[in-house]
Amino acid sequence: MRLSRYFLPVLKETPSEAQIVSHRYMLRAGMIKQASAGIYSWLPLGLKVLKKIENIVHEEQERAGHIPVLMPTIQSADLWRESGRYDDYGDEMLRIKDRHGRDMLYGPTNEEQITDIFRSHISSYKDLPLTLYQVQWKFRDEVRPRFGVMRGREFFMKDGYNFDLTKEDALHAYNRHLVSYLRTYERMGLQAIPMRADSGPIGGEDTHEFLVLADTGESEVFYDSAVTDLTFGDREIDYDDVAQCQGVMEEFTTKYARTDETHDEAVFAEVPEERRRTARGIEVGQIFYFGTKYSEAMGATVQDSDGNKVPVHMGSHGIGVSRLLGAIIEASHDDKGIIWPEGVTPFHCGIVNLKSGDDAADAACDEIYNALTALGLEPLLDDTKERAGGKFASMDLIGLPWRITVGPRGLKNGVVELTSRRTGESEELAPDAAIARIAEIYGISAG
């Protein structure tokens, strides 16, 4: 993308309403614009990151064998009356009457809708196991929305639901989700620690929350520092392998890691003192096994191999897609702006033309831009007439992990400058070498 043709409204001033760094930087970098309290428009740069995160979520869910569907945002209240949650849910549910006076609502979650789909179409154990998921907009009418997309009212979330014949199968689905979530977050450059949590209004006993450590997190968390040494890495997973998934689950959940809701001082005291940590965390996902709570209430049964009708065992599993932008920025920024991990960066590389209008500089920028584009990468070329200082400040603010700086002086010596946003280190090298380096960073063969 050439900046002269893009819509990237960066702000010089820090918006006064933003209390935390991710909210400030998302506004200043022209990623979002508040539409009303807790409701945001996604401007081009923000939307690009949102889509990258959504794509990673889809890829990892499909890798785990889960099947995408898409449910509507507006639901009939009748389904929620069946489960008993229509009255229970409280003021966070956005309740609506349509033109015929029917009670509708904007879905805050979808256990009822997905159970209705299941019971309408599946009646035999032979069609199990089945996990359906979606990434869709949801609404929770928070009394005091704040922190930008971290605690908004309209938010984008992945919600998945497993349907299994037995508790044992459902616990495998639970583990499969846990494993796929570990991969998902790591691809975004995040360490998200599964912590034993409380199930709240979803119900059920088995549940883990995934938390990203950050000073601005809303939850107090307690953990054994050894959990932060665990990484998923590039291990091969067979998601049908029950023992393998269970092994990963145990590896990542055996050491002490709990939110304040489930924290137990006596158990925590058994952790060696030098490894006991108290911190704050941002919740970016949660997995639940809740058994037959919804299937019994709503009649979601299958015939088992003996011909008996049995309610299916279910769980639900969420990733806060829009909230993840905030969490990633909270975890990865400095005083100049955002520092995107390579896995979610909106553009792979920035190109700054120090002297737009200079023939040699313009030509070199175009060549680098075209070469990167031909490799399937997306560069952002600042081809505007702004001063170099302003261009650098904007590039630092929007946080592309790599920048190539092109100017007439360097070109006389046959070099451009490649700069890492994270370390600030720069290196002079030939344009071709810079292109090859960027390709290598993103795992693309430049030959």
Place this chain on the structure above:
Amino acid sequence: MRLSRYFLPVLKETPSEAQIVSHRYMLRAGMIKQASAGIYSWLPLGLKVLKKIENIVHEEQERAGHIPVLMPTIQSADLWRESGRYDDYGDEMLRIKDRHGRDMLYGPTNEEQITDIFRSHISSYKDLPLTLYQVQWKFRDEVRPRFGVMRGREFFMKDGYNFDLTKEDALHAYNRHLVSYLRTYERMGLQAIPMRADSGPIGGEDTHEFLVLADTGESEVFYDSAVTDLTFGDREIDYDDVAQCQGVMEEFTTKYARTDETHDEAVFAEVPEERRRTARGIEVGQIFYFGTKYSEAMGATVQDSDGNKVPVHMGSHGIGVSRLLGAIIEASHDDKGIIWPEGVTPFHCGIVNLKSGDDAADAACDEIYNALTALGLEPLLDDTKERAGGKFASMDLIGLPWRITVGPRGLKNGVVELTSRRTGESEELAPDAAIARIAEIYGISAG
């Protein structure tokens, strides 16, 4: 995808509530499930087609230089009071009160929201031209929703908005949209004819609707049969070239083609009688130029080169993404089911195993499946135990354009069968040749 692991709930019975063929087939092929009146869940097969259509729309919009954003579904009523449309819009607007009693609404369209984004960030003619668009869910509370996704209440739509300094520039944006829409529909295998239309509540005088001819269309249309001979083809377009875009616009809009709203018998009578046609059409898109209607009401101005504040010239441009599934099926089906055009088919090719459990047949199916997958294609392999007749009926119903049939008898002779869904013609050939043919059809080099 292997059918044994997929969720494809095909129905044998024809649902009684469905009055038109696209609605019947979408229900029977397990593409959608009604959630409540005019509101649908997208099951896996339907979602795949929806995403293919959405992707084509994105690709063609970005090719035209338009920039994607994403606006929230829930809007504040205040913006609509500024434009004066809050009271005008009537009962089709889903009006909501949040927990604090504030008036909100589920956006039926977004002229107000996008104008607010524009006026908040743009103040100079130097930042023009600018076209922003989104593909997002919308809601219109139809009094009598019907025809499935063709006239639903919650629907997925592309809406784009151009901002230009002058009327002349805005008319170029209008033409750019017209051209990009022609390309978009042709990629979906559709002939959508631009017809002079009425602007309705959006306002403005210049507007064309794009109509697909179909007996079940809601609009009566009148046209010179010569318009159906026009095809866009693979012509190269430079979307910055004002004269080229205008030339295409004139080529496609000069001959008589109007909806009943703008039909003029006197003008129609000038068309040679043998070319006068009256038919029905499905509206799949509309483009508008409406000048300064919203920019004046909402203060969306820029400084021009003389330093004067002037309201920007705008237009809006829509494609009915979810409705297109219905339109494509209305235009492309037979009495056995859907016939997907290659550009939007949910899977590129079906593979039917005539004897699941037979080692040779299973192995050949796996080989074909893996070879197609390695080429970047998505086959659907029916590896279930169902009878051959049932497998063929399901494949015909869901409408994949190509099917490879694998059975022990053919394999003994070294052949499989390749069948065109559209013509019904079959051909026996070696598995490798069948793979190569499929690759060729989808423009992939199999070497």
